[in-house]
Amino acid sequence: MLFIALAGLVVQGSNGEYPYLTPEERVEVVKRVKQALPQDKLLMAGSGCESTRATIQMSQQMEDAGADCLLVVTPCFYRGRMDSRALINHYTKVADSSSVPVVLYSVPANTGLDLPVDAIIQLSQHPNIVGLKDSGGDITRIALIVQKTRLQDFQVLAGSAGFLMAAYAVGAVGGVCALANVLGQQVCDLAQLCVSGRWDEARELQYRLIEPNTAVTRQYGVPALKQAMEWFGYHGGVCRSPLQPLSKADLEQLQVKFSSNGWL
Template structure:
């Protein structure tokens, strides 16, 4: 699944001030992130928990219709109800979609054997290749190394997005899974070190806002230029921290309002980013753009084609 090596954008779902899906703003976001390797639709950053099934269908269809370069699309289909995930395969039009991202069951805290059974049932039923998603900070349970290794043997599971921020776990998974099994960072700040030990890239929140700067950083790391990648990432670390200071996607939507892509409206129980956060992020955004103009970030084209 080489299509999913590099920077994948975990797209937000823009809302109007009335909290309806803002499709013109979504079009601006797609144009803004057009140089990324792929898009992820209906992930947790998309506020999928508050979208209706009909809205999810509309957003997916809109992304497919506004994809002139046929960029690979990954669609989020996950739940703590295994049967619901399987039923969704029948209800959504997945033509034009290339893979499924499925989050580890949340809240119920299944055993490791329960996780294996859950994903096996999903992978057996899925018409598309499945990417596991381990995010213990949100689900309350970590998919351990043995679990991921066992699931990597399934012919319809091609990798894992791991947001555990555990480099030891990452090394153990990468060393024990097949070479074509992708280990994708689910934590923006951990992307460079994860790639340095064999990771395949990132599904990013940060890339919604600064896709060129972060995309260059990812490509430098994939090209083996760890020192350059680390230097570039160091310019983004404080900004990355600020993105998650008041929760996700609260921070990234605040940042996107500053960038003129969409407003910062979220749906309850999330609250809009504070004025203090917006003020701080505005200064940081300007600093990143100044650094970019000073060529501290290699262009995406040069980074991709570096020898």
């Protein structure tokens, strides 16, 4: 039986606070992680910037720093003009210029922009675009993307542990989950149960992960994730301004979300 463990690390995703880092810092983080990461683990580096030119440049720097593949978020500052034509052009140019595979990244909670399904379908045919991290949580949309891209060598990843089971049920092949920074083994256990077809057990575990996952993503965000990491023996550290630490009231509520589900 296949045993599911963490396949690797995503660096410079949403929880890496990449918008608050200088380009030099972003590259340095990837270099340091590459030095520390076991060779059998995948290093996916976020290289998305607002312009196509900057994204290509950052992607090259991430490759040079040791990234095995790139996670490229949708440009969103001019989101009103980021239609399928613009995004297909953007991602095609990035993928054409990269010597490592590219993973599309749709995170509408942060960008206000869903990567359109028709754009994903067309981009899935590009030989160097290998997958999608979808953090939107719309299972109907995820199922449609899986259906429309299944003839391609294209992998759909759930972007959150809160809907990981549902994503597996409609054909996703894994996840990139903020909660794995805190409850990594439990997230892997959920994936294992899904792959093994043990859906009743998977459902019970999924129930227990929803509240803490929501707390460290949509509800309280990065400050909550870093605090939870400290509780579980990891080094979360401080957030970069303008993000602020949790208030006392929010901290108490965060603790309830974890303790009431049996994790603290």
